[in-house]
Amino acid sequence: MKQENVIEVEGLSKKFGDFKAVDAITFEVKRGEIFGFLGANGAGKTTAMKMLIGISTPTSGKASVADFDVYTHAEDIKKNIGYMSQKFALYDDLSVKENITFFGGIYGLSRAQIKDKTAQLIEELGLQEVANQLVGSLPLGWKQKISFSVALLHDPKIVFLDEPTGGVDPITRRQFWEMIYKTANNGTTIFVTTHYMDEAEYCDRVSIMVNGKIEALDTPERLKKQFSVTNMNDVFLKLARG
């Protein structure tokens, strides 16, 4: 199988005044991979991700996403990626169907496509009963699934998930990861940030950011071996404590 890179980053930096939020990071993400982007709060994860999804311009360095340059083709990048934020942002005062229609619409899907996608989504997620209910009345776990599905509506090449499992119970988290696996199996690349170290184990490869730099990048297995520990949590602690 051909292993091509869908994200390539080289020496990417972002400075706010004298503060280097992201300090010359270099990595690449392969097609169909589940790439875990780990780090403590304030390590620079979110800033780095914002540069990749085209809503923040880097100070220096090179980066391309889905073969488009982040400096010159941010708009093309936006068409080819999906994004789900940690707030599972949907409109509470719109129904499930209306949310799907709206987000499909802003990604330029045709009416027929939206109709197909809506039917498919409702079927897959088992939402028949609540399709016409306002999203605000649904439990968090459902919002999370809908939010993820909405990010995939336009069949993006890469989907960015910003702490997608915050605030939900372990069972729902487990179910959510099953959705992620299924999506990755269909060839979509997953770029996911998380706090939960047990989730890091589910990723194909993980990078760990400390103070704006990537301090480790490998498969969870090799990282554990490298730091001679038994779980990712210890890897993280060793790195964070320096």
Added chain:
Amino acid sequence: MKRFIGFIKKEFYHIFRDRRSLFILFGMPIAQILLFGFAITNEINNVDIAILDNSKDATTQEIINRISSSKYFSVQQYLERGADIESAFKKGKIKAVLNFEKDFSQKLIKEGSATVQIITDATDPNTANTISNYTSAILQKYQQELNKSITVAYQIVPQTRMVYNPELKSVFMFVPGVMTIILMLVSAMMTSISIAKEKELGTMEILLVSPLKPFLVIIGKVVPYIFLSVVNAVIIIVLSISIFKMPVQGSLFLLGAESVLFIITSLALGILISTVAATQQTAMMISLMGLMLPVILLSGFIFPISSMPVPLQLISNIIPAKWFIIILKAIMLKGVGITYIWKETLILLGMTIFFIGVSTKKYKIRLE
């Protein structure tokens, strides 16, 4: 374009599904215009007065007739002695007493002048002032007629004439102000709140990551409010014409065009507020404190700008509402065309461009 229409549709869902915002949008204009029109008024109607006629001749009788036949006064009591005046006031019902001197008619004919004392209850100074003005006006009118019929030596009678609002109807003064407040509130407050809401919920982030251009996101949020504000302006004008018989002397088209200009000014302000406000509450506070108060206090809506201290007069110039109120009054009451208000229009236009420029700049910075 199709994306854009979908966006606007969603915006209307937000508005129509939120009872609170619906109420602010449509309940408030109606409530405000009726409140200002009926309750808050500085005209007088059927004020109770008493009369102390020391002369009881044809002239005083004629004057009393005229006063009691005007709709402003109703004569409740005839007093017999000067000592009764105080007790009449103390009962609280009587707001004014007219005290005719003795031999009123004779003095007027022989000496060419006679005195009537107008005593008003100044516990409410505004009403007292209005009462004395109205009474003087009636007296003056009578005096004028006398001078016409009787050939007496030339007598100069001071004449005051009220122009544009000859009946001194306060509602004519308030309608432009209320319209300004409502348009400002709906446009600036509601848009800044709705943009802040997207930020608070995190949907703004999703929209910015989508291929929809940030500029279109903002326009999409603003367009429904332009539409609703125009509807509001129409409601206010229709109400004031039908209920308060407010005249619109000038062209309705010009009135509409100027209103749209002011709506856009307010929307630009709303966007500017939303670039600094991260939450709906902040947006509301800034709108209320930063927009409503100056509009009410410094725009000339309630307090005349000319009687403010100079520093405040200068500050009032930077308030868009001041210029819009001048424009509205000019079109509605004086019936002038654009040639008379181009300066005010240009000022509003300049402010709008300035606000849009600043918010575009701020918005870009926020994206970083």
